[in-house]
Every structure is written in C-alpha cells, then in structure tokens.
Amino acid sequence: MSSAAKKDMPAVAPRTSAATAAARDPDSDESLLIAIGNHQDRTAFNALFTRFSNKIYAMGMKLTRNDQLSHDLVQEAMLTVWQKAPLYDLDRGTAQSWIFTLTRNRCFDILRKMKRQPATVSADDIWPQEGDGDSQLVHEEVGTMEVEVTKIESFYGDLPAAQRAVIEQIYIHDRTHEEAAAVLDIPLGTLKSRLRLGVGKLRQMVGAEQ
Amino acid sequence: MITEAKYHPTAEQLGGFARGTVTAGMNVVISAHVELCKECRGRTISLEAEAAAEMLQSVPETRPQSKDFSGIIDSIVKQPQLQTDEQASDPVTEIHMLEHSVSLPKVLAKVASEGLVWKKLAGGINQASVTLDDQTQCEFLYMKPGSQVPVHKHQGSEVTLVLDGSFSDESGHYKQSDFVVRTASDMHQPASEEGCLCFAVLDSPLTFTKGLARLLNPFIRYRFRRATAAASH
Ligand SMILES: [Zn+2]
Numbered sequence: 001m002s003s004a005a006k007k008d009m010p011a012v013a014p015r016t017s018a019a020t021a022a023a024r025d026p027d028s029d030e031s032l033l034i035a036i037g038n039h040q041d042r043t044a045f046n047a048l049f050t051r052f053s054n055k056i057y058a059m060g061m062k063l064t065r066n067d068q069l070s071h072d073l074v075q076e077a078m079l080t081v082w083q084k085a086p087l088y089d090l091d092r093g094t095a096q097s098w099i100f101t102l103t104r105n106r107c108f109d110i111l112r113k114m115k116r117q118p119a120t121v122s123a124d125d126i127w128p129q130e131g132d133g134d135s136q137l138v139h140e141e142v143g144t145m146e147v148e149v150t151k152i153e154s155f156y157g158d159l160p161a162a163q164r165a166v167i168e169q170i171y172i173h174d175r176t177h178e179e180a181a182a183v184l185d186i187p188l189g190t191l192k193s194r195l196r197l198g199v200g201k202l203r204q205m206v207g208a209e210q
Numbered sequence: 211m212i213t214e215a216k217y218h219p220t221a222e223q224l225g226g227f228a229r230g231t232v233t234a235g236m237n238v239v240i241s242a243h244v245e246l247c248k249e250c251r252g253r254t255i256s257l258e259a260e261a262a263a264e265m266l267q268s269v270p271e272t273r274p275q276s277k278d279f280s281g282i283i284d285s286i287v288k289q290p291q292l293q294t295d296e297q298a299s300d301p302v303t304e305i306h307m308l309e310h311s312v313s314l315p316k317v318l319a320k321v322a323s324e325g326l327v328w329k330k331l332a333g334g335i336n337q338a339s340v341t342l343d344d345q346t347q348c349e350f351l352y353m354k355p356g357s358q359v360p361v362h363k364h365q366g367s368e369v370t371l372v373l374d375g376s377f378s379d380e381s382g383h384y385k386q387s388d389f390v391v392r393t394a395s396d397m398h399q400p401a402s403e404e405g406c407l408c409f410a411v412l413d414s415p416l417t418f419t420k421g422l423a424r425l426l427n428p429f430i431r432y433r434f435r436r437a438t439a440a441a442s443h
Contacts, residue, residue, distance in 0.1 A: 037291070040287070040291065042287050045283065045286075045287060046283060049279070049282075049283055052266070053279050055265075055266040055267070056266070059265040059266060062265065063230065063231065074279060074282070075279075075282050075286075078282065078283075078286060079286045079289060082286050082287065082289060082291065083289060083290075083291050083292050084291075084292055085291060086291050086292060086293055087292060093255070093258075093259065094259070094262070096262045096263070096266055097258055097259045097262040099262075099266065100258065100261060100262030100265060100266050101258055101262075103265075103266075104229070104230035104261075104265075105230070107230060108230050108234075108237075112234065112343075115343075115344070117234065117342075117343050117344065118341050118342065118343075120320070120321055120324055120340065120341075120342060121234065121238055121317060121320055121321060121342065123230075125241075125316065125317045125320045126234075126237045126238060126241045126317055127241065128245075128316060128317075176214075189304065189311060189313065192304075192313050193304070
C-alpha cells in the first residue's frame with residue numbers, strides 16, 4: 001500500500017488490521033521495520049531513517065522549539081527504533097504510530113533532562129510499553145484476540161487451581177476485583193496477586209509459543 | 211483491570227497525554243487513570259494514532275538539507291538490538307502506606323517508591339507531597355473516615371484520582387479509578403465517610419474561602435512555592 005493511500009485510513013481503524021494490510025507491501029514502513037527487527041537489515045534502516053528523520057525533526061521543533069534538541073531527538077528516537085525493532089509486531093499498530101510513541105517518549109526524557117526536572121519518573125513509567133498490563137491479553141482487537149484466546153485456552157489448564165479460579169472470575173465471568181474476592185472468599189490483596197501471577201504466566205506461555 | 215470509572219479525563223487532557231504535551235504531573239495522574247480504565251486505554255490508542263498522523267506528517271523542507279544525519283546512521287547500527295522488553299517484568303505495585311498495604315497503578319508505585327513523607331493537615335487529612343515538575347503541585351492525600359476538607363476554590367485546575375475508598379462533594383460521589391476535574395470557578399468541600407486515598411495534581415495553589423481556614427492561605431502558597439522551587443534545582 002502506498003503511503004498516500006494509508007493517510008486516507010481512518011485513524012480509529014483497528015490498529016492491527018491497518019498494520020497488517022500495510023505489511024503486505026514490502027516497501028511499507030511496517031515491512032522495513034520488521035526487516036530491521038528480524039535480520040538487522042541496514043538497507044531497510046537507511047530507508048526508514050530517510051523517511052522519518054525530517055518528520056521527527058519537525059515534531060521536535062513543535063515540542064521543543066530548539067534546533068539542537070530536535071537534532072538530538074532524531075538521533076535518540078532513531079536509535080530507539082533500531083534497538084527496539086525486534087520487539088515491534090503488527091499488534092502494536094502501524095509503524096508510524098509506533099515510531100511516534102517512541103519519539104514522544106524520548107522527547108519527554110530529553111526535555112526533563114534539559115529543564116533539570118526531578119528524575120522520579122521517566123517516559124517509560126508514564127507510557128508503559130504494550131505487553132505490560134493484563135488488558136493487552138484480553139482487550140485486544142478482535143483479529144488477534146481469536147488467535148490469543150485459543151492459545152490461552154490451551155495453556156489455561158496448566159495454571160495452578162487458585163490462579164485459574166481468579167482468572168475465571170475476572171475474565172470469564174467479568175466480575176470486578178471486589179466481587180471476585182467476595183465470591184472466592186479471599187482477601188482483595190490475595191486476589192490481585194494471584195491474578196497478576198496467573199496473567200503473567202499465561203502471557204509468558206503465549207509469548208514462548210510465538 | 212475491570213474497575214469501571216464513572217469520571218474520566220477530558221478529551222483535551224487525554225489528547226495532551228497521548229501527544230506528550232502536558233506537564234509531568236498531569237501525565238502521571240492521567241497515566242495512572244488509564245491503567246485502571248479500559249475505556250480510556252482504548253481512547254488513548256486512537257488518540258496516539260491521530261497524534262502520529264499529525265505530528266509525523268510529511269513537512270515541506272523548512273530547513274536547509276545540509277543538516278547531516280549520515281554519521282548518525284553508522285553509529286546507530288553498531289548498537290546491539292534488544293531481544294526482550296525489560297519493561298515487561300512486573301514491577302512491585304503493592305506498597306506499604308500509612309499502616310495499610312495498598313496496590314497502586316505502576317507509575318504511582320514508582321513515584322511512591324522514592325519514599326513519602328506524610329504530614330497531618332487539619333480535618334483528618336494526611337498529605338504527602340511529591341515534586342514531579344516545576345508547574346504543578348502533586349500529592350498523595352489520605353482522608354480518614356469521616357474527614358472533611360475545608361471549603362476551597364482553586365486558582366488553577368485540580369485533578370484528583372481516587373486510588374482506594376471514596377469521597378463526595380456537592381457534585382458527586384467518587385470511587386476507585388474516578389478522575390475528578392475541578393476548575394478555577396468551582397468551589398467545593400470534599401468529604402469522605404469511609405476514608406479515601408487519592409493522588410491529586412494542582413496546577414496552582416488552593417485558596418480557602420471560609421472562616422479560620424483562610425489563615426491557611428499564605429501557608430499554602432508558601433508550600434506551593436517551595437514545591438516548585440525544589441523542582442528547579
Ligand atoms: Zn477513563
């Protein structure tokens with residue numbers, strides 16, 4: 001798909017399907033990013049750099065109004081793109097959205113350093129990467145969800161009974177944490193830690209399978 | 211998580227969060243709400259896609275081509291790539307606070323992990339301030355059961371995220387994960403029957419408008435100045 005056609009896509013389109021469609025074109029941003037992630041493809045990185053460096057510089061000027069910082073931003077954002085490319089997949093949306101979030105995060109950190117603001121929180125604390133958070137597992141767009149659900153179902157039986165019971169209450173019966181704790185007659189804190197453990201394990205198993 | 215919030219950030223606030231154009235304090239409180247709110251997580255993803263299209267659109271060349279990025283590429287591709295997301299490990303979010311163990315959204319657990327100093331204020335309120343930037347005053351607030359904040363109005367806006375328990379004011383009853391926005395023109399008197407832990411972000415100091423509480427005003431401005439002064443060092 002040409003980049004001109006991509007622009008016409010509604011921004012709210014399910015992100016997986018938009019990215020998947022784009023990835024069929026070997027010259028799309030998504031295909032380049034996947035090539036960089038899969039085999040450190042330097043030609044692809046060169047091409048992606050050419051496409052995005054000026055855009056990132058312009059975004060830097062909008063946010064910082066400073067030439068040097070915007071130049072630094074291009075360097076840091078594209079370095080992050082290179083480093084994290086193996087973590088990109090189509091579930092994370094279009095390459096443009098993914099690169100935007102990395103750039104936004106680097107920009108936040110650069111500005112804080114420049115203004116000497118307390119380093120209590122970094123961009124990665126504020127905008128956690130997808131893959132964190134229970135939500136990703138179950139609230140994903142329909143396309144990926146079907147795949148994940150069948151996989152999850154096959155792993156689900158391997159969980160310890162206590163964790164399985166908690167996940168069943170929350171994700172199958174759609175109960176709130178408080179309701180689930182009451183049904184299972186366990187303290188809320190126990191419920192939350194079992195939920196975290198169980199979801200973490202499921203996520204690991206699903207991840208290991210891919 | 212499945213907690214259903216009734217009160218959410220405004221479209222403008224969530225848009226600023228997605229674009230990265232709001233203060234660190236505001237980013238933190240919105241991030242914490244988004245972690246707790248499925249609806250706002252979905253909206254954030256759409257808003258990020260919109261922001262990406264807007265911020266990374268092709269721009270006519272506004273500067274000389276001479277800006278030389280060629281050296282950058284060579285140095286970047288020498289760097290190793292990441293094969294796993296270190297971020298994916300679950301950080302500790304259960305923290306001990308005021309004799310209770312509470313589970314916090316990740317970003318607030320990070321903020322609190324630096325260590326909180328609690329102060330007792332009038333009316334059964336405990337407060338622990340944190341400095342996140344030089345434009346906002348951020349604090350954890352714990353209202354004991356039966357406590358009441360003196361009537362006040364704001365010079366700027368105040369955002370309060372309920373983390374545990376609940377509180378009420380003239381306009382409503384707010385529970386866990388609710389994101390309560392008050393602007394300069396609002397006057398309110400929050401009270402909590404069952405007790406409440408909140409995280410609040412003020413973009414300028416409170417002014418008390420009634421009775422003896424007014425005596426607190428210079429003190430509050432002083433505290434705000436101190437908090438913002440600390441940020442610039
Ligand atoms: Zn919300």
